[in-house]
Amino acid sequence: MKTILFIIQKEFKQIFRNKSMLPILFVMPFIQLIILPFAADYEIKNIRLTIVDMDQSVLSRQLNSHFQASPFFNVSYTLTPEEAEALIQHNDSDLYLEIPPRFEYRLLKEQRASLHLSIDAINGSKAGVSQAYVQSIVRDFNKEVIAEWVPQLQPRALAAIGQPVDITYQNWFNPDLDYNTFMVPGILVLLITMIAGFLSGMNIVKEKEIGTIEQINVTPIKKYQFVIGKLLPFWLLGLMELAIGMVLGKIIFDIPFVGSISLVFAFASVYLLLILGVGLLISTFSNTQQQSMFLTWFFMVIFILMSGLFTPIESMPHWAQVLTWFNPIAYFVDVIRLVMLKGSGWVDIKQTFFQILAFAIAVNGLAVWNYRKRS
Numbered sequence: 001m002k003t004i005l006f007i008i009q010k011e012f013k014q015i016f017r018n019k020s021m022l023p024i025l026f027v028m029p030f031i032q033l034i035i036l037p038f039a040a041d042y043e044i045k046n047i048r049l050t051i052v053d054m055d056q057s058v059l060s061r062q063l064n065s066h067f068q069a070s071p072f073f074n075v076s077y078t079l080t081p082e083e084a085e086a087l088i089q090h091n092d093s094d095l096y097l098e099i100p101p102r103f104e105y106r107l108l109k110e111q112r113a114s115l116h117l118s119i120d121a122i123n124g125s126k127a128g129v130s131q132a133y134v135q136s137i138v139r140d141f142n143k144e145v146i147a148e149w150v151p152q153l154q155p156r157a158l159a160a161i162g163q164p165v166d167i168t169y170q171n172w173f174n175p176d177l178d179y180n181t182f183m184v185p186g187i188l189v190l191l192i193t194m195i196a197g198f199l200s201g202m203n204i205v206k207e208k209e210i211g212t213i214e215q216i217n218v219t220p221i222k223k224y225q226f227v228i229g230k231l232l233p234f235w236l237l238g239l240m241e242l243a244i245g246m247v248l249g250k251i252i253f254d255i256p257f258v259g260s261i262s263l264v265f266a267f268a269s270v271y272l273l274l275i276l277g278v279g280l281l282i283s284t285f286s287n288t289q290q291q292s293m294f295l296t297w298f299f300m301v302i303f304i305l306m307s308g309l310f311t312p313i314e315s316m317p318h319w320a321q322v323l324t325w326f327n328p329i330a331y332f333v334d335v336i337r338l339v340m341l342k343g344s345g346w347v348d349i350k351q352t353f354f355q356i357l358a359f360a361i362a363v364n365g366l367a368v369w370n371y372r373k374r375s
Helices: 002-017 021-026 028-038 058-069 081-089 103-110 124-152 155-160 179-209 212-217 223-253 261-285 289-305 318-326 328-342 346-374
Strands: 047-053 073-077 095-099 113-120 165-172
Touching: 002 021, 002 223, 021 028, 021 179, 028 179, 028 223, 047 058, 047 081, 047 124, 058 073, 058 095, 058 103, 058 124, 081 095, 081 113, 095 124, 103 113, 113 124, 124 165, 124 179, 179 223, 179 261, 179 289, 179 328, 223 261, 223 346, 261 289, 261 328, 261 346, 289 328, 328 346
Parallel strands: 047 073, 047 095, 113 165
Antiparallel strands: 095 113
């Protein structure tokens, strides 16, 4: 234990003596946190819409057919609003449309009817676009109703019938549709990923580059002591960066935090073990810091762009969605948003937690095995 503590002490001294490393640790991540949330959004596709048709009339089925024909929605049906709410709560649906009983009767006899739309608004941009798509379809339905049913409507209502169907909105988890509320938690994931991934691999490979790795190998220091002493400082720095990022997100962007802070840090602790393992694995294949940096950047770019941070995973091609199963950033981005914005608990994320834990064990085991083999 003393040996590991001495290595950790040495590593912290080297980190804070390295003037080029300090800006990477304490400047670059927070610039990203401030700037990247304002990144532009993209077109939204494959929106998961649940319809609760409590009228089962000709006009309600006619409205349903409009949504089924839309290229932007994947439509499913439930019998009750409670079932639809449960789908949104468990992240199996993005919004649900409730068609109330006597919808057709009110529309034809009273010349006015209402619909209710509930939207998962964690992603404010996606929620806003989804709402606009629904409004467009309802407008087309209004025109169709007027053209088809005008002879049966009361003459006194024809002049005012412009939009006979009203729709009310309820945005969940992000009522103001604030895009920053959606982006900042994801940027926090990038922040600690950069710290753990880049610097851990470069730090270990530095020992190879300057030739001290051979000296360490002939000392009584065991391999696991060396690896733990090298990686643990970046594990601690990653958690510290996450804490600072959360504080800045609250102060600058007023990001809500509905769920458990300890749950986020528990997941981040395991996630950092995985990313540190990736850095260690890359370092075993690299002989210089430059090689390590380019290899890490190659994988980081792919992981970031396919993480669902900037574009929904549901809008990607199927083959790309399959690749995200092995993307650790995608898992943490999803978890931190669920916990911070939706208030999800351990039951909701435990499957993802154990998946990341399994990945961490596998990657670190492979990295240590390859490190021993090549040392």
